[in-house]
Amino acid sequence: MSAGAKKRIMKEYTECMNDPPTGMKINFNEQNMTKWEVLVDGPEQSIYAGGHFKLEINFPNEYPFKPPVVSFKTKIYHPNVSNDDKGSMCLGLLRADEWKPPNKVVAVLRLIQTLLIEPNQDDAIEPSIANEYKENRKEFEKNAKDWVKRYAK
Amino acid sequence: MDSEDDFNSSQMSEDDFAQDSDVEIDEGKDAESARSSSCDASDTWTVDSDFDDDVGFESQDKDIKPNKHAYEVDFNVFEPSQIQASQHKQIAEVSSILVQPPEATAILLRHMRWNKERLIDQYMEKPEETLESAGLGQDAATNPPKITKIQGFCCDICCEDGPELDTFAMRCGHRFCVDCYRQYLYTKIKDEGEAARIRCPGDKCNRVVDSKSLDLLVGDDLHDRYQELLTRTYVDDKEKLRWCPAPNCVYAVECAVKDRELPRVVPTVHCDCGHYFCFGCSLNDHQPAPCSLVKRWLKKCEDDSETANWISANTKECPKCHSTIEKNGGCNHMTCRKCRNEFCWMCMGLWSEHGTSWYNCNRFEEKSGSEARDAQAKSRQSLERYLHYYNRYANHEQSAKLDKDIYLKTEKKMQQLQSSTGMSWIEVQYLDTASHALQQCRQTLKWTYAFAYYLARNNLTEIFEDNQKDLEMAVENLSEMFEKPIDQLQGLKVDMMDKTAYCNKRRIILLNDTAENLKQGNWEFNVALS
Ligand SMILES: [Zn+2]
Ligand SMILES: [Zn+2]
Ligand SMILES: [Zn+2]
Ligand SMILES: [Zn+2]
Ligand SMILES: [Zn+2]
Ligand SMILES: [Zn+2]
Numbered sequence: 297m298s299a300g301a302k303k304r305i306m307k308e309y310t311e312c313m314n315d316p317p318t319g320m321k322i323n324f325n326e327q328n329m330t331k332w333e334v335l336v337d338g339p340e341q342s343i344y345a346g347g348h349f350k351l352e353i354n355f356p357n358e359y360p361f362k363p364p365v366v367s368f369k370t371k372i373y374h375p376n377v378s379n380d381d382k383g384s385m386c387l388g389l390l391r392a393d394e395w396k397p398p399n400k401v402v403a404v405l406r407l408i409q410t411l412l413i414e415p416n417q418d419d420a421i422e423p424s425i426a427n428e429y430k431e432n433r434k435e436f437e438k439n440a441k442d443w444v445k446r447y448a449k
Numbered sequence: 450m451d452s453e454d455d456f457n458s459s460q461m462s463e464d465d466f467a468q469d470s471d472v473e474i475d476e477g478k479d480a481e482s483a484r485s486s487s488c489d490a491s492d493t494w495t496v497d498s499d500f501d502d503d504v505g506f507e508s509q510d511k512d513i514k515p516n517k518h519a520y521e522v523d524f525n526v527f528e529p530s531q532i533q534a535s536q537h538k539q540i541a542e543v544s545s546i547l548v549q550p551p552e553a554t555a556i557l558l559r560h561m562r563w564n565k566e567r568l569i570d571q572y573m574e575k576p577e578e579t580l581e582s583a584g585l586g587q588d589a590a591t592n593p594p595k596i597t598k599i600q601g602f603c604c605d606i607c608c609e610d611g612p613e614l615d616t617f618a619m620r621c622g623h624r625f626c627v628d629c630y631r632q633y634l635y636t637k638i639k640d641e642g643e644a645a646r647i648r649c650p651g652d653k654c655n656r657v658v659d660s661k662s663l664d665l666l667v668g669d670d671l672h673d674r675y676q677e678l679l680t681r682t683y684v685d686d687k688e689k690l691r692w693c694p695a696p697n698c699v700y701a702v703e704c705a706v707k708d709r710e711l712p713r714v715v716p717t718v719h720c721d722c723g724h725y726f727c728f729g730c731s732l733n734d735h736q737p738a739p740c741s742l743v744k745r746w747l748k749k750c751e752d753d754s755e756t757a758n759w760i761s762a763n764t765k766e767c768p769k770c771h772s773t774i775e776k777n778g779g780c781n782h783m784t785c786r787k788c789r790n791e792f793c794w795m796c797m798g799l800w801s802e803h804g805t806s807w808y809n810c811n812r813f814e815e816k817s818g819s820e821a822r823d824a825q826a827k828s829r830q831s832l833e834r835y836l837h838y839y840n841r842y843a844n845h846e847q848s849a850k851l852d853k854d855i856y857l858k859t860e861k862k863m864q865q866l867q868s869s870t871g872m873s874w875i876e877v878q879y880l881d882t883a884s885h886a887l888q889q890c891r892q893t894l895k896w897t898y899a900f901a902y903y904l905a906r907n908n909l910t911e912i913f914e915d916n917q918k919d920l921e922m923a924v925e926n927l928s929e930m931f932e933k934p935i936d937q938l939q940g941l942k943v944d945m946m947d948k949t950a951y952c953n954k955r956r957i958i959l960l961n962d963t964a965e966n967l968k969q970g971n972w973e974f975n976v977a978l979s
Binding site: 300303304307358360361362392393396397398399431 | 517605606607608625628629630633636640642648650651652653654787
């Protein structure tokens with residue numbers, strides 16, 4: 297990774313510290329600055345309230361010319377998070393064709409927060425969960441809360 | 450012209466089976482062969498009437514192909530240098546009309562996705578606006594893109610600042626340091642394969658980076674890649690051009706068949722690399738089935754095939770929403786997972802009408818139940834119908850693979866035989882020809898079943914099924930021969946060549962018939978052709 301990229305990540309981290317996104321805690325290791333661990337509280341107004349989710353943000357070597365890669369380390373029942381051991385996300389800003397180099401990680405964190413409050417049903421990575429969200433909201437909420445209890449306490 | 454020669458010579462080698470048999474018959478070397486291959490009613494009919502007469506010797510123009518079959522379409526195969534040449538030709542042409550230098554014309558054409566007519570119209574109407582939108586406006590002429598140093602600038606990508614920093618912005622004003630701008634373009638071109646329509650790196654900005662700016666920022670090392678990508682976009686932008694989908698193939702095929710014509714024609718083209726594909730949808734050759742039926746069929750197979758067998762034995766449909774319900778316990782009180790409808794597994798009647806005493810299921814004659822049972826029977830029937838066609842479709846796909854396996858084994862043995870007996874390559878060529886014909890005929894047969902699945906029943910359908918049956922028999926007869934012991938094969942050469950010719954002939958008859966009727970809109974389908 298170039299010195300420029302490191303400088304940029306460092307700057308982004310400082311900005312995050314000065315104005316931390318609500319309900320998030322970033323674990324930053326200067327030795328390995330391309331991998332951030334973020335602890336996210338389920339937003340109060342969402343069905344994930346009370347849950348604590350561990351995310352990993354990986355910065356590719358080409359950062360910021362390529363988007364960071366986000367994965368949920370805590371299992372979550374959500375249409376936009378892959379329901380496997382990767383817990384990957386791939387929508388909006390996180391896609392290579394959407395991401396622009398001036399975009400910042402903090403925008404990604406905000407996107408995640410928004411998605412926890414309101415999933416994006418049109419760009420789902422898990423079609424069956426998206427379908428349930430659309431057609432059977434009660435069942436979806438029950439399952440999501442169930443998972444919070446099981447995995448995210 | 451180079452292209453024609455290339456095309457034709459390769460065509461010749463691909464279709465050599467027809468030529469081979471032609472040569473044999475014409476020379477009268479083999480009376481047996483001549484007799485039996487014309488034993489069918491259509492005496493005047495020759496398998497090899499299509500390509501071979503004009504294999505680049507007499508006529509240089511494929512468009513004047515007198516004996517073209519109804520199922521064939523005209524097409525040209527281009528190699529990369531020819532595509533480049535054709536770009537240049539068009540640029541030169543438009544350049545003289547617009548009275549603009551070729552570089553600017555190229556930018557304009559790319560900007561308009563190579564739609565010449567639209568560009569010329571638009572330019573004639575409002576030249577300034579057209580130039581402007583392609584990043585070539587007055588302003589661009591007097592004020593070409595340039596690299597500048599700006600006081601108090603801080604790059605939003607790398608966070609560098611300082612008065613000595615070189616910066617760049619297009620007319621949208623999204624300014625970044627030159628290193629970052631360059632890096633951005635490198636990533637797009639090298640890693641993401643974009644060229645003609647790279648957007649400004651500015652957040653949410655959709656302005657396309659024009660090629661003047663690109664020239665200014667991108668070094669020579671990326672130039673080749675960039676040109677290659679421009680050619681790629683050229684082909685992608687042209688409705689008449691398509692890349693051959695075969696892996697690693699660099700050719701593009703030109704064909705005049707338009708999307709809206711696809712319900713009436715199945716445009717199979719043949720790339721110089723040997724690959725047969727559909728110009729309409731880029732899938733492997735799927736004649737006689739039109740693209741939209743193919744798409745529908747593949748979707749259906751994907752949805753149904755794996756589970757179809759199991760489904761027919763172990764599941765029923767919810768009488769309300771028709772989603773499939775699996776019974777996994779002994780209880781007959783079913784709740785549909787999808788619509789929450791509660792019904793009885795035995796009689797399909799509403800559960801509510803059963804009260805609590807379902808044990809005898811005495812509501813058998815109940816209306817809700819009998820209607821549902823009718824619906825169920827209907828849907829079973831339609832499943833069985835589907836399976837009928839699917840099994841045959843899948844069988845030919847599978848058999849084509851087995852045929853190929855056997856052939857490859859045979860070929861190997863033949864090679865051993867060749868080296869031990871000193872037979873020449875030409876003498877075993879008929880095996881290759883036969884195998885090639887088998888593959889092609891099975892491919893056709895496979896798709897006749899998907900085609901038939903969507904056909905309504907009428908006289909035409911019966912004729913189709915007869916043709917299908919004839920081809921199927923011819924194919925099975927030829928296929929059988931490959932199972933003969935290797936030492937007998939040489940003695941069966943004549944027979945095998947006859948059977949090969951016959952297969953090819955039956956295939957052409959079937960394809961001609963379907964193509965004619967498709968062109969004239971005679972087929973009656975049980976779904977709409979989109
Ligand atoms: Zn910069
Ligand atoms: Zn811009
Ligand atoms: Zn090819
Ligand atoms: Zn097609
Ligand atoms: Zn239902
Ligand atoms: Zn019942």
